[in-house]
Amino acid sequence: xxxxxxxxxxxxxxxLTFSWSAHELFTYLLVKDFLPNAxxxxxxxxxxxxxxxxxxxxFLRLDDYCGEFITSCPLTxxxxxxxxxxxxxxxVPVWQILxxxxxxxxxxxxxxxxxxxxxxxxGNSQGVRHMKYNIAIFEFFEGTQSFYYFVxxxxxxxxxxDEYWGYRFLARALHHLQDLSMPYHNAPGGFFDTLRALTDxxxxxxxxxxxYSYDEYLAYLLYQYDQDAVTxxxxxxxxxxxxxxxxxxxxxxxxxxxxxxxxxxxxxxxGESLKERILTTSDYSAHEDELDELKGITINIISKFSxxxxxxxxxxxxxxxxx
Ligand SMILES: [Zn+2]
Numbered sequence: 001x002x003x004x005x006x007x008x009x010x011x012x013x014x015x016l017t018f019s020w021s022a023h024e025l026f027t028y029l030l031v032k033d034f035l036p037n038a039x040x041x042x043x044x045x046x047x048x049x050x051x052x053x054x055x056x057x058x059f060l061r062l063d064d065y066c067g068e069f070i071t072s073c074p075l076t077x078x079x080x081x082x083x084x085x086x087x088x089x090x091x092v093p094v095w096q097i098l099x100x101x102x103x104x105x106x107x108x109x110x111x112x113x114x115x116x117x118x119x120x121x122x123g124n125s126q127g128v129r130h131m132k133y134n135i136a137i138f139e140f141f142e143g144t145q146s147f148y149y150f151v152x153x154x155x156x157x158x159x160x161x162d163e164y165w166g167y168r169f170l171a172r173a174l175h176h177l178q179d180l181s182m183p184y185h186n187a188p189g190g191f192f193d194t195l196r197a198l199t200d201x202x203x204x205x206x207x208x209x210x211x212y213s214y215d216e217y218l219a220y221l222l223y224q225y226d227q228d229a230v231t232x233x234x235x236x237x238x239x240x241x242x243x244x245x246x247x248x249x250x251x252x253x254x255x256x257x258x259x260x261x262x263x264x265x266x267x268x269x270x271g272e273s274l275k276e277r278i279l280t281t282s283d284y285s286a287h288e289d290e291l292d293e294l295k296g297i298t299i300n301i302i303s304k305f306s307x308x309x310x311x312x313x314x315x316x317x318x319x320x321x322x323x
Contacts, residue, residue, distance in 0.1 A: 045165060184210065244312075
């Protein structure tokens with residue numbers, strides 16, 4: 001039985017990217033005007049930790065690269081990007097550490113590793129750490145564990161008085177939480193489509209292309225500073241959860257409960273294209289007037305997600321004595 005499911009994983013996952021895009025801008029909008037200590041200056045400190053995780057050392061950077069991270073617009077047209085000032089007197093503000101390093105887990109540190117027995121099946125170790133699937137009684141991937149891991153690393157750093165790494169590890173935790181709010185990071189597709197994809201190669205391709213395409217959609221909205229999307233994040237009121245487990249459950253449910261709606265909208269507008277390719281931002285701008293429902297679903301996800309993250313940040317930063 002497990003073999004069957006791993007085969008589904010293989011057919012659906014091996015080509016996927018693993019990012020719910022625009023992490024830096026999403027994080028910037030979440031924290032800059034919200035955290036009471038967002039502008040507090042933090043002294044940059046060297047990395048001095050023993051970790052339980054292995055990383056791809058070729059891509060893992062442990063020096064500070066605030067001030068040299070945001071270089072160009074990821075879209076072909078002009079886009080909105082957060083500021084990225086150079087450190088002053090060896091210090092950087094809280095918001096900038098969270099913004100810059102929320103992208104870090106996607107920059108190669110999790111690629112090319114041997115992480116699990118599913119490694120050879122999905123063909124990319126990054127996916128193991130950035131996604132989480134539950135199919136029947138089986139669990140695949142470690143997206144939730146990645147979040148817990150970096151929250152714990154952050155807690156340890158703050159406990160020993162290392163604020164810089166406390167925020168840098170927290171930024172990585174935010175990355176994984178953002179990933180888990182993305183519908184296709186929680187399942188290959190809707191339940192029946194996933195079953196069908198077992199025997200239907202074209203369906204497997206459509207689901208794979210839908211994943212890539214929807215990753216791009218949020219980036220498209222945020223980089224062009226869509227007022228509805230930006231307002232949904234900036235005005236989100238913090239919502240508390242009892243513990244990290246409940247936070248994860250709520251965040252994952254936001255993704256899972258919307259996968260059918262996203263699938264339906266993408267296929268209604270781009271059904272034929274999705275059989276062959278991944279959508280680009282020009283597909284979205286060309287059909288702007290048909291995207292109301294997809295945009296509504298997406299804004300609903302990011303609005304509720306932003307409330308949950310803000311509730312978590314306030315609780316956590318109080319716990320470690322930062323606010
Ligand atoms: Zn990721």
